[in-house]
Amino acid sequence: MNKVRGILIGRMQPVHKGHMQVINKILEEVDEIIIGIGSAQLSYELKNPFTAGERVIMLKKAFVESNIDPSRYYIIPMEDINYNAIWPSHVKMMTPPFSVVYSGNSLVKQLFKENGFNVKNPPLYDRFHLSGTEVRKRMIENSNWEELVPNATIKVINEINGIERLKNLSIKEISDLNK
Numbered sequence: 001m002n003k004v005r006g007i008l009i010g011r012m013q014p015v016h017k018g019h020m021q022v023i024n025k026i027l028e029e030v031d032e033i034i035i036g037i038g039s040a041q042l043s044y045e046l047k048n049p050f051t052a053g054e055r056v057i058m059l060k061k062a063f064v065e066s067n068i069d070p071s072r073y074y075i076i077p078m079e080d081i082n083y084n085a086i087w088p089s090h091v092k093m094m095t096p097p098f099s100v101v102y103s104g105n106s107l108v109k110q111l112f113k114e115n116g117f118n119v120k121n122p123p124l125y126d127r128f129h130l131s132g133t134e135v136r137k138r139m140i141e142n143s144n145w146e147e148l149v150p151n152a153t154i155k156v157i158n159e160i161n162g163i164e165r166l167k168n169l170s171i172k173e174i175s176d177l178n179k
């Protein structure tokens, strides 16, 4: 029997507990999951501080931490393209074949639905706190960001001096406003 493969595409800036909860939920429904690390070309920006490679390591280590069988997932960095209408074909070209698309993002859902895919809206877990925006905000404000992310993310952020990077970006981007 063919394997049922699902895809979840997210910027994962950074990987947080909401991503891991939804991934575990999806793995109850499919044989294999493809994680597209979205906007792979972006990094060193306030909204996108971490490189695609750094996000791959966070996710890979979080999978190991969650004891998820490595034969059940693929992690693929995915650059944005300028043409929304053909983005689903671009994603298809870059990934193993998949039949189900999981997303909470309305543009992603619309584009894949119109291309004939089975699109599912996975549950959101504590979205008020479990969002990349909240994690990045807490990192800059020195409040407890660690409780929102898997240990794997904490380790990688510490290894790459991620907090310092984000704080520098916030100073730089605020100073850019005065130019």
Ligand code: NAD
Pocket: 008, 009, 010, 011, 012, 013, 018, 019, 021, 022, 037, 038, 039, 040, 079, 080, 081, 082, 083, 084, 087, 102, 103, 104, 105, 107, 108, 122, 123, 124, 125, 126, 127, 130, 131, 132
């Ligand atoms: P994200 O990291 O914010 O979220 C990704 C997914 O994770 C969500 O859809 C949701 O299903 C899940 N998630 C997040 N928080 C959760 C929580 N608390 N509980 C449960 N699930 C949670 O990423 P995003 O911004 O939605 O990523 C979409 C990507 O697709 C972006 O990189 C975007 O640029 C890309 N995209 C590109 C094009 C193009 O290139 N033309 C077009 C559309 C989208």
